[in-house]
Amino acid sequence: MTHRTLIKDLPAAIDGPVRVAGWVDTVRDQKKIQFVVLRDESGAAQMLHLRTDVEEGSEPDAVAAIISGLTAGTFVSVEGELKHDERVKLGGLEVVIGAIDVAAAALDSPIADDSSIDKRLDWRFLDLRRPEQNLTFRVQTTLLHAMRTWWVEHDFIEIHTPKLMASASESRAELFEVEYFETKAYLAQSPQFFKQMAQPAGFGKVFEVAPAFRADPSFTSRHATEFISVDAEISWVESHDDVMAMHEQLLVAALTAVKEKHGAEIEAAFGVPVTVPTLPFPRIPLAEAHSILNSRGYTVPRADGDLDPEGERRLAEYVKEEYGHEFVFVTDYAVGIRPFYHMRHADDPTLTNSYDLLFNGTEISTGAQREHRVDVLEVQAREKGVDPEELGFYFDFFRYGVPPHGGFGMGLSRVIMLLLHQPSIREVTYLFRGPNRLLP
Incomplete structure (x- = not known):
């Protein structure tokens, strides 16, 4: 398995194979492309997946299916290709997903829509x-x-x-x-x-x-x-x-x-x-x-x-x-x-x-x-x-x-x-x- 790289170290890394791991912050699941913002203890970065199951009769896309089922807070490991691109707003880089492994799925957060301090302390x-x-x-x-x-x-x-x-x-x-x-x-x-x-x-x-x-x-x-x-x-x-x-x-x-x-x-x-x-x-x-x-x-x-x-x-x-x-x-x-x-x-x-x-x-x-x-x-x-x-x-x-x-x-x-x-x-x-x- 590729050595894990912290997100804060990605800007200094060269383009190529990389493995990152953390929890899902957000998912944008579009028809042809999927975006996952992954966060770890050091920062956040954008993960990208180009779907291969968009054409009629195409083979199922296992990675797309996993991404479609992700909930915020789920811990995952991603292997893919690091690409520096100044057009990417989040850090000027992204990881093109090759494989994604769910380490631990998460329920919907009970504090996603409640910012009161007492409720947040209940779920600290x-x-x-x-x-x-x-x-x-x-x-x-x-x-x-x-x-x-x-x-x-x-x-x-x-x-x-x-x-x-x-x-x-x-x-x-x-x-x-x-x-x-x-x-x-x-x-x-x-x-x-x-x-x-x-x-x-x-x-x-x-x-x-x-x-x-x-x-x-x-x-x-x-x-x-x-x-x-x-x-x-x-x-x-x-x-x-x-x-x-x-x-x-x-x-x-x-x-x-x-x-x-x-x-x-x-x-x-x-x-x-x-x-x-x-x-x-x-x-x-x-x-x-x-x-x-x-x-x-x-x-x-x-x-x-x-x-x-x-x-x-x-x-x-x-x-x-x-x-x-x-x-x-x-x-x-x-x-x-x-x-x-x-x-x-x-x-x-x-x-x-x-x-x-x-x-x-x-x-x-x-x-x-x-x-x-x-x-x-x-x-x-x-x-x-x-x-x-x-x-x-x-x-x-x-x-x-x-x-x-x-x-x-x-x-x-x-x-x-x-x-x-x-x-x-x-x-x-x-x-x-x-x-x-x-x-x-």
């Missing part, structure tokens, strides 16, 4: 055949590979932290509780405690890309109950400025790789350019962000002062106008908004050495310098209603020496959603999990 394996979806996950692959490359080149260690925990890492209200033999366990909301554990272990700089779980009954475009969290933690920081510097350099490296490899495809498929941000990203303290929003006619309604989605969107508009930037660090959050382990300002104990990172008007990440002094950490925990004895294993990290450190956690799907200007993380998550979705 069919929805993923769309070229936009294929590109989405190629972009995600490139983004993550570029991040890993940057981390490794900067001497980070990759870790894999457990997703079954004996106690909460963040808020107990957002925990999934599971049976664990004779006791209870909880699905990890983040790798926070365990990536911090790498600091007294002497690892210095660590990263992880892994699932996280939040029992949050939100139905917004940005929330999921299971998501991929991109995390990093570094030792010997002087403040959250060091964490932000690392974070922005990582994103510049990742977006540079995406633009170089997929920029033209993204613009063609989604109608948006990929912009590599300049360094440094704008930095705006939260109090100043409120002043900016107030001056532009918007008051954040949240009692704790945290930015709401509308506030994030409006602040991003300001940053775009003033700085020409898609990213902004909102810094210096109040103690009441942040968890107990965020370090507080040395000159203002009401504020924390922390930040949120906004991308195209939506928060994608939270980062901070951590409190590494165990006596201070215990006081801050009690102020937040956390009993240090319940988290004895965590507080032990700090009793045997730990350097000043900090890091961030970032939602991967939010980054991809905002990069491609998609309306929901459901569109860019391979298999979305939400309050009312556990299938497929």
